[in-house]
Amino acid sequence: MNQVLDIIASRRSHRAYESKQITEEQLQTLLTAAVQAPSAVNGQPWHFTAVQNQALLGEINEACRETAMKMEESQRSPRFSDPEFNVFYHAPTVIFLSANPENGWAKLDCGIAVQTIALAAESLGLGSVILGLPRMAFQNERAAILRQKLCFPEGHDFMIAIAIGTPADDKEAHPVGENKISVVK
Numbered sequence: 001m002n003q004v005l006d007i008i009a010s011r012r013s014h015r016a017y018e019s020k021q022i023t024e025e026q027l028q029t030l031l032t033a034a035v036q037a038p039s040a041v042n043g044q045p046w047h048f049t050a051v052q053n054q055a056l057l058g059e060i061n062e063a064c065r066e067t068a069m070k071m072e073e074s075q076r077s078p079r080f081s082d083p084e085f086n087v088f089y090h091a092p093t094v095i096f097l098s099a100n101p102e103n104g105w106a107k108l109d110c111g112i113a114v115q116t117i118a119l120a121a122e123s124l125g126l127g128s129v130i131l132g133l134p135r136m137a138f139q140n141e142r143a144a145i146l147r148q149k150l151c152f153p154e155g156h157d158f159m160i161a162i163a164i165g166t167p168a169d170d171k172e173a174h175p176v177g178e179n180k181i182s183v184v185k
Helices: 003-010 024-035 054-069 106-123 133-139 143-149
Strands: 046-051 093-099 127-131 157-165
Touching: 003 106, 024 046, 024 093, 024 106, 046 106, 054 133, 054 143, 093 106, 106 127, 106 157, 133 143, 133 157
Parallel strands: none
Antiparallel strands: 046 093, 093 157, 127 157
């Protein structure tokens, strides 16, 4: 029995959430875990913005949809064809990670940090899903306003996000693909 390995094995990407908000204690625990994530040469290139304002999340969702619908159908996620689709899956909390895109390690470091948040959420009995689609909101004419509303520091842009809440779905583990591991001795 190893608690960390059990958490890794039980984590799922949830795409349905109860409407009840996570507690302030849970949020602070997640943010504390986030800033403890490792980064290249301890550069900590990230900034974390936790959003619980549903109107703002709706505005970002709409900006994503606007950007997606300008793309050729073959180039956009088919989920955007559903007018009810929400990039945040109606999660009560979303944490946005931003960083300076000129930093060569920022994307990798933010990926490590978002996985740290996902595992911390699982350990608290919360569900999560790591999100790349919100990037479309920052390829839109509203991008500068959204960066400001999300308190992105000067020179930072969207890297990745994570939706968090009490899951309203139950998922089985995905099958592990074949030939994904090599061992060289």
